[in-house]
Amino acid sequence: xxxxxxxxxxxxxxxxxxxxxxxxxxxxxxxxxxxxxxxxxxxxxxxxxxxxxxxxxxxxxxxxxxxxxxxxxxxxxxxxxxxxxxxxxxxxxxxxxxxxxxxxxxxxxxxxxxxxxxxxxxxxxxxxxxxxxxxxxxxxxxxxxxxxxxxxxxxxxxxxxxxxxxxxxxxxxxxxxxxxxxxxxxxxxxxxxxxxxxxxxxxxxxxxxxxxxxxxxxxxxxxxxxxxxxxxxxxxxxxxxxxxxxxxxxxxxxxxxxxxxxxxxxxxxxxxxxxxxxxxxxxxxxxxxxxxxxxxxxxxxxxxxxxxxxxxxxxxxxxxxxxxxxxxxxxxxxxxxxxxxxxxxxxxxxxxxxxxxxxxxxxxxxxxxxxxxxxxxxxxxxxxxxxxxxxxxxxxxxxxxxxxxxxxxxxxxxxxxxxxxxxxxxxxxxxxxxxxxxxxxxxxxxxxxxxxxxxxxxxxxxx
Numbered sequence: 001x002x003x004x005x006x007x008x009x010x011x012x013x014x015x016x017x018x019x020x021x022x023x024x025x026x027x028x029x030x031x032x033x034x035x036x037x038x039x040x041x042x043x044x045x046x047x048x049x050x051x052x053x054x055x056x057x058x059x060x061x062x063x064x065x066x067x068x069x070x071x072x073x074x075x076x077x078x079x080x081x082x083x084x085x086x087x088x089x090x091x092x093x094x095x096x097x098x099x100x101x102x103x104x105x106x107x108x109x110x111x112x113x114x115x116x117x118x119x120x121x122x123x124x125x126x127x128x129x130x131x132x133x134x135x136x137x138x139x140x141x142x143x144x145x146x147x148x149x150x151x152x153x154x155x156x157x158x159x160x161x162x163x164x165x166x167x168x169x170x171x172x173x174x175x176x177x178x179x180x181x182x183x184x185x186x187x188x189x190x191x192x193x194x195x196x197x198x199x200x201x202x203x204x205x206x207x208x209x210x211x212x213x214x215x216x217x218x219x220x221x222x223x224x225x226x227x228x229x230x231x232x233x234x235x236x237x238x239x240x241x242x243x244x245x246x247x248x249x250x251x252x253x254x255x256x257x258x259x260x261x262x263x264x265x266x267x268x269x270x271x272x273x274x275x276x277x278x279x280x281x282x283x284x285x286x287x288x289x290x291x292x293x294x295x296x297x298x299x300x301x302x303x304x305x306x307x308x309x310x311x312x313x314x315x316x317x318x319x320x321x322x323x324x325x326x327x328x329x330x331x332x333x334x335x336x337x338x339x340x341x342x343x344x345x346x347x348x349x350x351x352x353x354x355x356x357x358x359x360x361x362x363x364x365x366x367x368x369x370x371x372x373x374x375x376x377x378x379x380x381x382x383x384x385x386x387x388x389x390x391x392x393x394x395x396x397x398x399x400x401x402x403x404x405x406x407x408x409x410x411x412x413x414x415x416x417x418x419x420x421x422x423x424x425x426x427x428x429x430x431x432x433x434x435x436x437x438x439x440x441x442x443x444x445x446x447x448x449x450x451x452x453x454x455x456x457x458x459x460x461x462x463x
Contacts, residue, residue, distance in 0.1 A: 045367075045376060045386070045388070046368070047373055047376055047377055047380075048368070048373060051370070051373045051374065051377050051443075051454070052377060054377070054443065054451060054454070055374075055377040055378070055380075055381055055439070055443065057450060057451055058381075058439065058442055058443060058447065058450065058451055059381050059439070061447070061450055063185045063186060063187045064185070064187065064439075064442065064447070066184065066185040066186075067181040067182065067184065067185035067187060067438055068181075068382070068435050068438065068439075070180065070181045070184040070185065071177055071178070071181045071431050071434050071435050071438060072431045072435070074177045074180060074181070074431070075427075075430065075431040077177070078173050078174065078176070078177040078430070078431070078434070079160075079173070079427045079430065081105075081173045081176060081177075082160075082165070082169050082170055082172070082173035082425075083153045083160065083162075083165075083169075085098065085101070085102070085169050085172050085173060086151060086153055086162050086164050086165045086169035087151050087152060087153055087162070088101055088151070089143075089145075089147070089149065089151050090141050090142050090143050090164070091142070091143065091145055091146050091147045091149070092142055092143075092144070092146075092200075092202060092203055092204065092205055093142075093200070093205065094147060095120055095141045095142045095199045095200075096120060098141050098197075099116060099120050099121075099122050099141050099197065099199065100116075100122075102122050102141060102172065102197045103115075103116055103122040105176055106122060106123070106124045106176075106179075106195065106196070106197075107124070109176055109179040109180055109183065110179070110183055111124025111125060111126055111179065111195060112124055112125050112126070112127060113125050117212060117213070117216065118212070119199060119200070119208055119209055119212035119213070120141075120199040120200075120209065121138075121196060121197065121198050121199055121209045121212065121213050122141075122196055122197050123136075123138070123194050123195060123196025123197070123213075124194070124195060124196065125192055125193070125194050125195075126179065126182060126189070126192065126193045126194075126195065127192050128188070128189040128190050128191045128192045128193070128445060128446075128448075129188060129189070129190050129448050130192075131190045131191075131446075131448075132189065132190030132191025132192075132445050132446045132452075132453040132455075132457075133191040133221035133222060133444070133445060133453050133455045133456065133457045134191060134192045134193075134194065134219050134220050134221050134222075134457075135191055135192070135193045135194070135220070135221065135222045135223070135224065135441060135444055135445050135455065136193075136194045136196070136213070136217070136220045136222070136223045136224075137175065137178075137193060137194070137195050137196075137223075137224045137225075137226065137437075137441065138175070138195070138196045138197060138198045138210075138213075138223075138224075138225060138226070138395065139168045139171030139172040139174070139175050139197055139198075139225070139226040139227065139411070140168045140171070140197065140198050140199070140200075140201035140202070140209070140225075140227065140395055141168075141172070141197040141198060141199050141209075142199055142200060142201055142202050142205055142209075143163060143164035143167070143168075143202065144164075144167075144202045144203055144419045145163045145164060145421075149163050149421070150163075151163055151164060153165060158426070158427075158428070159424050159425070159426050160424065160425045160426075160427065161422065161423070161424050161425075162423065163420075163421050163423055164423065165415075165423055165424065165425045166228070166229050166411075166413070166415035166418060166423060166424075166425045167227070167228065167415070167418045167419065167423070168201070168226070168227050168228075168411075169425075170226075170228075170229055170410075170411035170412065170413060170415070170425060170430070170433070171225075171226035171227050171228075171410075171411040172197055172226075173411070174226050174411035174412060174430075174433050174434040174437065175195055175197075175226050175411075175434075177431075177434045178195075178434045178437060178438050178441070179195055181434070181438055182438075187442070187447060188447070188448040188449075189441075189442065189445045189446060189447060189448065190445055190446035190447065190448055190452070190453055191221075191444070191445030191446060191453050191455070192445070193441060193445060194217075194220070196213075198210055198213065198395055201227075201394065201395050204243070204357055204358055206243075206357070206358040206359065206360065207360055207395060207397060207398050209395070210395045210398045210399070211398055214398060214399060214402065214404075220399075220404065221404070221405070221455055221456065221457050222371060222404060222405045222406065222444055222455045223395075223396060223399040223404055223405070223406040223407070224406070224407050224408075224409060224437065224440065224441065224444075225394050225395045225396045225406070225407070225408045225409070226408075226409060226410070226411050226433075226437060227394050227395065227408050227409075227410070227411075228408070228410040228411070228415070229410045229411055229412060229413045229414060229415040229425070229430070229433065230410035230433075231379070231382075231384055231410055231412045231413075231429075231430075231432040231433040231435075231436050232379055232384050232385060232386055232387050232410075233386075233387050233388075233389045233410060234372060234375045234376065234379070234386060234387065234388055234389060234407060234408075234409065235389040235391075235392050235394065235396065235407065235408035235409075236364075236365045236367075236369070236371070236372050236375075236388070236389075236396075236400075236406070236407055236408075237315065237363070237364045237365065237389075237390065237391035237392075237400070238315075238360075238361065238362050238363040238364070238391055238392070238393065238394070238396060238397035238400045238401065239285075239313055239314070239315050239360075239362060239391040239392055239393045239397075240313065240314055240315070240316075240317055240320045240360050240361050240362025240363070240393075240397065240401075241311060241312060241313045241320075241358060241359075241360045241393055242312045242320060242324050242356070242358065242359055242360075243309065243310065243311050243312070243356070243357040243358035243359075244309070244310045244312075244327075244328070244354060244355065244356055244357060245307055245308075245309055245310075245354075245355040245357055246271065246307060246308050246309075246310060246331045246352065246353070246354050246355075247305065247306070247307040247352070247353040247354075247355070248264040248265075248267040248268050248271075248295075248305070248306050248307070248334075248335060248338075248350050248351070248352055248353075249264060249304065249305050249350070249351050249353065250262050250263065250264050250267075250303075250304055250305075250349055250350040250351070251304065251348065251349070252264070252301065252302050252303060252304025252305075253301070253302045253304075254300065254301065254302070255299075255300045255301055255302055256300070258302055259302075260342055261302050261342065261344075262302075262338045262339050262341070262342045262344050262349045262350045263302045263303050263338065263350075264295055264296075264303040264304055264305050264306040264350060265295045265296050265303040265306045266303075266338050266341075267306070267334050267335050267337075267338035267350045267352070268293065268295060268306040268307070268308060268334070270334040270337050270338060271308070271330055271331050271334035272290050272293070272308065274330045274333075274334065275288065275290060275310070275327055275330055275331075276290075278323070278326055278327065278330070280314075280319075280323060281319060284314060284315035284316040284319055285313075285314065285315050285391075286312075286313070286314035286315070286316070286319045286320065286323055287312070287313045287314070288310065288311065288312045288313070288323060288327065289310070289311050290308050290309070290310055291308075291309045291310070291311050292308065292309045293306070293307070293308045294306065294307050294308075295307060309357070310327060312324055312327065313393070314362055315362055315364070315390075315391040316362055317361060317362040317363070317401070320362055328354060331352055331354060332352050332354075334352070335349075335350045335351060335352040338350045360393055360397045360398075361397055361398065361400075361401035362391070362397070362401065363397060363400035363401040364391070364400070365400060365405065365406070367388065369405060370405070370454045370455065370456075371405040371406070371407055371440075371444060371454070371455060372388070372407070373454075374440050374443035374444055374454050375407055375409060375436070375440045377439075377443065378436045378437075378439035378440040378443065379436055381436075381439055382432055382435050382436055382439070384432060384436070389408075392408065394408045395408075396408050405444075405455060405456075407440070409433070409436060409437045409440065410433050411430070411433040411434065411437075412429070412430035412431060412432050412433020412434060412435075412436075413425055413426055413427050413428065413429070413430030413433065414426040414428065
């Protein structure tokens with residue numbers, strides 16, 4: 001049986017595979033949506049006795065302790081590497097310089113078959129015994145900042161300032177520290193782990209990196225994105241988004257001499273007015289906005305062209321599609337209304353052109369899915385209080401929508417003002433992020449001679 005396309009309606013992973021049915025979780029509904037902060041500790045989460053015992057076994061192992069100790073000792077090198085990576089510009093669709101640098105770093109830490117694919121992703125593999133699932137772990141190479149942005153890192157009173165220093169410079173550096181920890185500890189996993197950097201996570205990149213990767217790698221059974229900084233929050237639900245450029249084009253003319261000619265800007269205004277009155281459901285959270293508008297050439301000209309960019313989001317794919325249908329219908333009717341006002345036929349009047357710019361699928365996983373439990377237990381194992389985050393929009397959207405167990409875990413430290421030139425990162429105790437991710441990976445792929453994988457092999461569950 002083949003996997004559904006990424007355009008498919010959200011697949012909720014079968015609980016008979018991913019859940020321990022004897023245990024349940026009562027989730028708090030009042031959580032804050034953030035990649036790196038805003039999570040709420042939920043003391044009502046019921047970690048299953050089986051997973052609890054499983055992690056007691058793992059964390060008692062000498063090699064695992066060596067790996068955790070190494071990550072702490074590697075802290076300064078990791079932060080230094082984070083600075084070096086951040087200072088390599090990686091604007092949207094122009095990530096190649098950073099990708100080439102990161103490819104060399106993956107080779108230097110000893111990964112096998114390191115490569116750059118056609119989309120620009122870079123990755124290599126750390127092989128297991130061949131008796132477990134395949135896990136893909138990545139951080140994203142791109143930033144939101146345009147070409148020419150100064151990415152020099154400035155340190156002031158122990159805080160690092162630079163565009164992209166936390167999102168996702170921290171994730172990229174944390175990933176490398178984790179690979180070094182595997183090397184230093186000599187741990188042999190049962191499953192293979194593919195480590196890499198993806199392109200196109202931000203903005204209009206539209207997840208092009210992970211879309212290309214999962215299309216070419218059907219063997220992958222699970223996914224972890226290292227994004228943001230929180231070492232306690234667990235993101236496992238995906239907010240979907242559809243983004244459109246809606247343009248209106250017409251004959252235009254002089255404001256006085258051609259009065260009575262339909263205006264592209266007037267059509268755009270009609271559409272925006274009607275869109276602003278659209279009502280959406282509160283749960284699942286569903287939103288929209290007209291983000292930018294452009295059009296016209298002069299104060300005394302009837303506009304021949306005008307356009308807007310529209311962003312629509314929802315935590316449910318069906319609600320997202322319903323909202324999309326409403327807004328696109330409004331966009332088309334606005335052109336008709338403007339032509340009708342001036343008694344113009346469509347072929348001579350205003351025409352609406354609709355272009356899809358972004359399609360990020362929504363998706364969800366059970367609160368007690370084994371990958372979520374693994375992250376929860378790993379957080380507790382390093383003496384932190386875990387928390388379940390609300391849905392977010394990340395690289396994990398794509399695999400979650402395909403039914404592949406996926407998580408977003410922070411790279412450690414504290415951060416703020418992401419996506420702004422004043423973005424900052426506090427490296428205090430930042431090693432806790434890669435420590436938590438390291439333990440989560442061990443639980444998912446299994447450790448030879450110690451534990452079986454918690455992560456089921458996707459291909460065996462879909463046949």
